[in-house]
Amino acid sequence: MNEALCPLLHACCVPVLGQRRALICDTQRGVLVEVPGALLRLLEEHRGLSLGAIGAASGHPEAVTAAIRRLVDEDLAFLTAHPERFPALDRSWRSPAPLLRAILERDAGSRWSLEAALAELAALRCRHVLIRTREPRPAVGAVMAAIGARHPLTVDWQLLDTAEDPAALLASWPKISSLVFHEADGVEASADGRARWTTAPLRLGAVAPASLAGMAVNVETVCEATHHHPFFNRMVTVSADGRLRNGPSTPQVFGRIGETAIAEVIASPAFRALWDAHRGRIEDCRGCAYRLVCTDGRALSLGEDGVFRAERGCALGG
Secondary structure: OOOOEEEEEEOOOEEEEEOOEEEEOOOOOOOOEEEEEHHHHHOOOOOOOOOOHHHHHHHHHHHOOOOOOOOOOOOOEEOOOHHHHHOOOOOOOOOOOOOEEEEEEEOOOOOOOOHHHHHHHOOOOOOEOOOOEOOOOOOOOHHHHHHHHOOOOOOEEEOOOOOOOOOHHHHHOEEEEEEEEEEOOOOOOOOOOOEEEOOOOOOOOOOOOHHHHHOOHHHHHHHHHHHHOOOOOOOOEEEEOOOOEOOOOOOOOOOOOOOOOOHHHOOOHHHHHHHHHOOHOOOOOOOOOOOOOOOOOOOOOEEEOOEEEEEOOOEEEE
């Protein structure tokens, strides 16, 4: 390797240092690569210097050269004589829509109008909705027809059963991202993966614990998570009894659907407080190497010191 050249990570490869590990988030391939933390520190602290200069600064030039060669061989980094031509990824984040996502929960006792709630969300240019329902055989097709072609919503469904044929629903309604049937007799999936059957229980008012399988390794999440909470940001949840919350497991209630407009709720500073709770402001997450790709939605409490704390622990220990 030419020691006069400068090693740089590809812009799509975002370095993250944690207390226990260091990662490169390869947002182009959607994978996480664990690397030595000392190597990432060297590349960050001496960005723009030659390979030889970085090796000399480390005190272990041969080991550093070998480690950088591995990054180049794995197409995570490259060598250049003109580092100024390759700026780091711009991690600014903006969205013109006041609301991006929503979770709507239903059960047999739900009395609020799902169609009216969806119309409110569409008017706010909400991009995606997760409908979780324990209703017996919900009329999925009728709900999708109510959304119609004019609304920009895409919908994930989590349900127990439906009287309608899943394949026909997916063929008729391209805005259905997925149909996931919980508490099924076995595990199965359609050829395209949009319809799935799982034995897992469908629990309303809860969120899944953080897991490696749930990491969102993409540029949009990395940029959003740099400034905001990637689960709560621009999201609203409607519980089965119609209560409006930040998320399924957050305790504070901001009104009831049909009585309080969603637009009024999301304009509230108290509601928006969780939007800006990026992982660097959460005591449990600020030292985690997964903090820019984790979409964990645990309830948070804000201390008098301005630091957020999760109300239950995390098994990842990043």
